[in-house]
Amino acid sequence: xxxxxxxxNILYERAEQEWQKIENNEVPVVYIGxxxxxxxxxxxxxEDVLKRxxxxxxxxxxxxxxxxxxPCVFEPIVMxxxxxxxxxxxxxxxxxxxxxxxxxxxxxxxxxxxxxxxxFSTESYKDIPPITAHPMMSKQVRNILRNxxxxxxxxxxxxxxxxxxRAFLKALGMGSEAVLEEVKKSGLRGRxxxxxxxxxxxxxCREAPGDVKYLICNADEGDPGAFMNRSVLEGDPxxxxxxxxxxxxxxxxxxxxxxxxxxxxxxxKRLEVAIKQMYDNGLLGENILSSGFSFxxxxxxGAGAFVCGEETALIGSIEGYRxxxxxxxxxxxxxxLWGKPTxxxxxxxxxxxxxxxxxxxDWYLQFGSEKSRGTKTFSLAGxxxxxxxxxxxxxxxxxxxxxxxxxxxxxxxxxxxxxxxGPSGGCIPLSMFDLxxxxxxxxxxxxxxxxxxxxxxxxxxxxxxxxxxxxxxTQAESxxxxxxxRVGTMAMLAILEKICEGRGEMEDLRSLETLAYTVKxxxxxxxxxxxxxPVLTTLKYxxxxxxxxxxxxxxxxxxxxxxxxxHIDPERCVGCTMCAKNCPVNAISGERKxxxxxxxxxxxxxxxxxxxxxxxxxxxYRKSGSRVRYEPIKEKGKK
Amino acid sequence: MNPMEEFLFSDRLREVFNKxxxxxxxxxxxxxxxxxxxxxxxxxxxxxxxxxLGVSPSxxxxxxxxYTQFKFNPPGKHIIQVCQGTACHVRGSKMLVDVIKxxxxxxxxxTTPDGEFTxxxxxxIGCCALAPAVVIDGKVYAQVTPAKIRELITTKKEVSSEV
Numbered sequence: 064x065x066x067x068x069x070x071x072n073i074l075y076e077r078a079e080q081e082w083q084k085i086e087n088n089e090v091p092v093v094y095i096g097x098x099x100x101x102x103x104x105x106x107x108x109x110e111d112v113l114k115r116x117x118x119x120x121x122x123x124x125x126x127x128x129x130x131x132x133x134p135c136v137f138e139p140i141v142m143x144x145x146x147x148x149x150x151x152x153x154x155x156x157x158x159x160x161x162x163x164x165x166x167x168x169x170x171x172x173x174x175x176x177x178x179x180x181x182x183f184s185t186e187s188y189k190d191i192p193p194i195t196a197h198p199m200m201s202k203q204v205r206n207i208l209r210n211x212x213x214x215x216x217x218x219x220x221x222x223x224x225x226x227x228x229r230a231f232l233k234a235l236g237m238g239s240e241a242v243l244e245e246v247k248k249s250g251l252r253g254r255x256x257x258x259x260x261x262x263x264x265x266x267x268c269r270e271a272p273g274d275v276k277y278l279i280c281n282a283d284e285g286d287p288g289a290f291m292n293r294s295v296l297e298g299d300p301x302x303x304x305x306x307x308x309x310x311x312x313x314x315x316x317x318x319x320x321x322x323x324x325x326x327x328x329x330x331x332k333r334l335e336v337a338i339k340q341m342y343d344n345g346l347l348g349e350n351i352l353s354s355g356f357s358f359x360x361x362x363x364x365g366a367g368a369f370v371c372g373e374e375t376a377l378i379g380s381i382e383g384y385r386x387x388x389x390x391x392x393x394x395x396x397x398x399x400l401w402g403k404p405t406x407x408x409x410x411x412x413x414x415x416x417x418x419x420x421x422x423x424x425d426w427y428l429q430f431g432s433e434k435s436r437g438t439k440t441f442s443l444a445g446x447x448x449x450x451x452x453x454x455x456x457x458x459x460x461x462x463x464x465x466x467x468x469x470x471x472x473x474x475x476x477x478x479x480x481x482x483x484x485g486p487s488g489g490c491i492p493l494s495m496f497d498l499x500x501x502x503x504x505x506x507x508x509x510x511x512x513x514x515x516x517x518x519x520x521x522x523x524x525x526x527x528x529x530x531x532x533x534x535x536x537t538q539a540e541s542x543x544x545x546x547x548x549r550v551g552t553m554a555m556l557a558i559l560e561k562i563c564e565g566r567g568e569m570e571d572l573r574s575l576e577t578l579a580y581t582v583k584x585x586x587x588x589x590x591x592x593x594x595x596x597p598v599l600t601t602l603k604y605x606x607x608x609x610x611x612x613x614x615x616x617x618x619x620x621x622x623x624x625x626x627x628x629x630h631i632d633p634e635r636c637v638g639c640t641m642c643a644k645n646c647p648v649n650a651i652s653g654e655r656k657x658x659x660x661x662x663x664x665x666x667x668x669x670x671x672x673x674x675x676x677x678x679x680x681x682x683x684y685r686k687s688g689s690r691v692r693y694e695p696i697k698e699k700g701k702k
Numbered sequence: 703m704n705p706m707e708e709f710l711f712s713d714r715l716r717e718v719f720n721k722x723x724x725x726x727x728x729x730x731x732x733x734x735x736x737x738x739x740x741x742x743x744x745x746x747x748x749x750x751x752x753x754x755l756g757v758s759p760s761x762x763x764x765x766x767x768x769y770t771q772f773k774f775n776p777p778g779k780h781i782i783q784v785c786q787g788t789a790c791h792v793r794g795s796k797m798l799v800d801v802i803k804x805x806x807x808x809x810x811x812x813t814t815p816d817g818e819f820t821x822x823x824x825x826x827i828g829c830c831a832l833a834p835a836v837v838i839d840g841k842v843y844a845q846v847t848p849a850k851i852r853e854l855i856t857t858k859k860e861v862s863s864e865v
Contacts, residue, residue, distance in 0.1 A: 103829050103844035135831030138844075288788030290828030325734070325771055326827050328840075366730055366769035367825060383729040385768040442830055444789035450831035482788065518788045518830075532791050542768075647801045647848060669797045671848055 067352035071232055074223055074344060082224030087147060090123045091169065094142035094150060096212060098131035098297040099329055100290075104138035105158040112161035113141075113169065120170055130298020132212030134180070134199050135451040142183060142212075143168055150183035150213075152194055183213075199449045202467055204430060206438050207414045208454045211298030216333050219340040222301040228346065230421030231308045235354045237420075242313040243269070246416070248424035250436035255281060255372075255409035256484060256513040257589070258435075258502040264406055267396035268314045271404035278316040279400070279407040280307055281377060282323035282330070285369040286485025287536060289516030291440040292410040294452045296323070296330035299414075300337040304360065306413030308346065309420055311358045314406050319360040322377055325367060334362055369486075369540035373588045374399075374407045376542065387542045388588035409514065411440060432458030435501035435512075445482070445518035446473045455500070462496040465519055476521040480604070484513025486533045486540075487593030489600030490526060509600040511593065525622035526605040527612055531559040533597035537590065548591030551582035555598060564625040567613040576602060617688025624668040627687040631672070633658035635682035635696070642672035642683060658682075703746070714739055715747065719754050729755060733766055742773040770825070778813040778820035780858050782838050787826030789833040798834055799823065801848040805855050818862055819855070 085092055093113060097106045110126065117124050132140050137154035141164065144150040153175060156164050167173050174191070181194030194200050205211075214221035222228075234242045247262035268276060280303065284292040296303060307319050323331050338360055341347040349357045363381050370376045371386040378400050380386040399405025415437060419427045431437045435457035441464065444450050448470035455464060461481055465471070472478045480490040483500075489510035491498065498504050505512050520529065538552040555578050558571045579595035579602075586592045602609065611617050618626040631642070631651075636658040643651040643659055650666045653659030661672065673683040678697040685692045703711065718735045722728035729751070736747050743766055752759040766772040784790075784799050799821075803809060806819050813820040829835040832844035838854060846854075 099827070099842060100829050100832055100844070103832055103835060103842035138832065284828065285825065287786065287791075287826035288830050289826070290830055293828040326825060364731070364734055365771075366734065367771035368769050369825065380730065381727060383726040383765070385765055442828075444830035444833060445792050450789075450833075452831070485788070516788070516830075518792065520792060524792050529792075532788070536786075645849065647804045667800055669800050669848070670794075671797070 067232060067235060067354055070345060070352055071228065074220075078220035078223035081218070081220035084125065085127070085144075085221075088125065088144060089146055090125060091146065092125045092127060092144040092150070093169070094127045094129045094144070094212070096130070096132050096138060096140035096142075097128040098294060099327075100131060100135045101138045101140065102329075104155070106139040108158035109139050109141065109156055109161045109164075112158065113165050116162060116165040117169060122170065124169065127215045128217075129213060130211045130216050131294040131452050133203075133205075133208065133452045133454075134449060136449050137180065140180070140212075145172065149188045151188070151191060152180040152183055153178040154180045198470065199451070199453075199468055202459065202463055203454055204438050204456050205454050206418055206430070207295065207302070207411060207440055208298070208452070210302065211294065211452075214299065216298055216300055217336045219301070219337070219344065222299070226421065227301055227417075228305055228308075230417035231305050231312075231346075232352075234309045234312055234420050235352065235356065239269075239313045239315065242309060242420060245424050246313070246419060249419045249427040250431075250434075251412065251415055251419060251427075252435065252502065253409055254411035254415070254439065254514065256487065256511055258512060261408070261412055264396055264408075265310070265314050267394065268316075268404045268406045271397045273404045275318070275403050276314060276316040277400045277403055277405040278307060278311045278314060278319040279374075279377065279381070279405060280319065280321040280410060280413055281372065281374070281407050282321055282327075282410050283365045283372045283377060284324060284327075284410070284514060285372045285540075286487075286514055286516045288442070288444055288482070288518045289485055289514055290442045291452060291515045293327050293330050294442075295410055295414055295440070296327070297333055300330075300333045301340075302414045302417055303410050304334075304337055304341060306408075306416035307360060308351075308358060309416040310406065310408060310413060312356050314404075316406070317357060317359070319358060320363050320381060320400075321360065322363045322365060322371070322381060324365045331362060331364060338362070368542075369536070370542045370588070370590050373590055376588065377407065378405065385542070387544045388590075390587060411515070430456045432456075432499065432501050434503055439500070439512075439515060441515045441517045443469050443517050443519075446476065446478075446521040446524065447471070447519040448473050457501045458499045460497050460499055461491065464500065464517065465496065469519065472519065472521050476523060478519060478521055479524055480520045480526065482510075482518040482520060482529070482597075483516065484511040484593075484596070485516045486537045487511055487589065487596055488513045488516075489596045490520065490529060490604065491600070492604040509603060510596065523620050523622070525618050525620035526601045526608045527559065527563055527618075528620070528622045530598045530601045531556070531563055534559055534594070537594040541590065541594075545585070545587040545591065547582045547585035548587070548594065551578055551585070552591070552594055554578055555582070555595070559598070562609060562612045563618075563623045565612065565616040565623075567609075569610070569613055571613070572602065572606075572609055611688070615688040617690050619687070619690060621685045621687055621690075621692060623687075627668060627685055628663060629661050629666060629668060629670070629672060630684055630686060631659050631661055632682050632684055632693070635680050637680055637682075639677065639680070641675045641677060645671045645675045647671060708746075711740070711746070712750070715750055724755055726755065726757070729757075729762065729765060730769070733762075733772060737772060741777050742775055775813070776817075779818050779862060780839055781820045781822060782836065782855075783822045783824040783827075784810075785827050785829065785833070785835045785837070786823045787828075787830055787833070787835075789830035790826075790835055793833040795834040797848060798836060798846060798851055801851055802855070805852060818859070
């Protein structure tokens, strides 16, 4: 043990020196939020402009490309920390504003009030309110995301300086059995969705006979609408890898794999860098820190199959076969990769381990609720005002997440439902928004916690279309091995398509339900067993929308193309030609300054004309069945 | 392929084989690397991988065709991928697909006859907070509107015609 701490102490000393450059900085530090979402919003272009201007002016600045800070809606996000100061968060700093930003904030040392998000601290700093007072942040507890946005994810020393690998050292001192006991005490449950107690999985594997055991980190985050794991891997990869060391040690694994989606190239790159740093510093390989524990980690890139998130399919994929699930038992903990005992854990489950071991289970128990302990990250997306990556204690209500953190519905529309758990989950209606976010409550509502996707739907979202969307997804991703899933999802999709196209009959609803239960009960793996959830929950909570599609041939959200038509009110239209210019299929005709018309034969119902028609005229309206919807006329200058 | 191309191809393939032992579990990484440099999985590649791993070409094809990542036709010069995630769906990704179809005259999964563009639908790329997202030649574009996608396509067309 002393050898271990000696080796690490040298590293910690060096890390501290490195970190002091940031914490007690002599020159300003500029943090650029450059995870995938930041990059998509132009973060790297902003960085280029800032660098160019600063070097032209001979000003020395440290640039840090950090991971996701969370409030993705405000991207690109830039933080500036004056010498020996506290980081001040600005957003959005768009590429075209970067030059002004460089001059105003970095060269002149001023504060750009309009762009201020807050000071990165818990108290006010120079009259700037702390970011924790921002409504998006005040209810969050950032444990797993503690380093995201603050450290350079490719700098090993940054992670060390923030307490990294101390939990692993502690684990080595405790012994593997005590580590398992601590995790058991913490009540940690799998964050991949199903919520199986982590310790129990470990115990099965520990007790299973076998010379070689494996640990797999499941980073095949396939749920559409979810990006929590991507954010953690991009922003703080070592926290997940340290979790792998702890889990690997606890179960007695010799080899670890990270199975990561190929759709996440940046996350894969960050993992590669981090794993190399671990090898270079003796944290992986033979006899780690002379503890007698040997562990290797390598990356396996997924190849685009949603079903590979299922553990037995994932194992098949690593072995080089089609990613098809096999019946359980035997569970992978007994017979997994190449027939050896294998534990598979989600990214976030692993990221929790350094916290639990480092701070102790008692500390961990203060977060969350009775049966769902700890915090959980969610990706908040869809029709919510403030989208982003959030972390909250379990047990918080959906209302708090959507309205307090998310700021409510985009464009002040009416909220309709929130979708949790991706294609395996369901839609929970507005009337149930006081439901606490924990494993049991979400399951009792017909949905699941899932890995953490939360997509808000508003009055403009058609629930039948949403059900169809998910079924289209699961049907395409069904591996085809078992009949209920292969044929059942196809048959369900056919019915949903029929309803959306206005050819549905009331009897279809009964068939849909029967099929749903058949697929749910008869499928081999989690994909099929949960695929009907989006259909069942929408049938349960939004049955009237199905009935309207069938009986009245109308779609109240004006989404289902076959049931709606776009028109231009000649009384309102002034012939500004905006709609005609933007119509992708040239279906709109009319002379300038004269009312326009839409050719219903040509129209593809894309809704562009409605979007571009100036709100002072709002001349485009929609019809569906007996419903007619006009957009309100807004006077110029008024919002 | 002319003899020179064939020679270069076999050379590259050997480089890949040198990195992975002839085990079954090397199959997917090898396919991924081949696609990285070739752009797709050719029949010739399937046959040579089969020889190297000692499994039948049909077995290799069976695995490759299971995963959506692998393509069996040469892709266009520019690859446009429209995200099909939930957040992108509720924020109008279908409309983007319609606009691109109209603009390029191809369906998802197809390549324009001049070999310039390939249109693909992809699974969620995790950029949900800034939906709808489109990836063009590996670069992610956020909050894409029909006007913006038209502009992006036009720029790519111009770049191609300049070269």
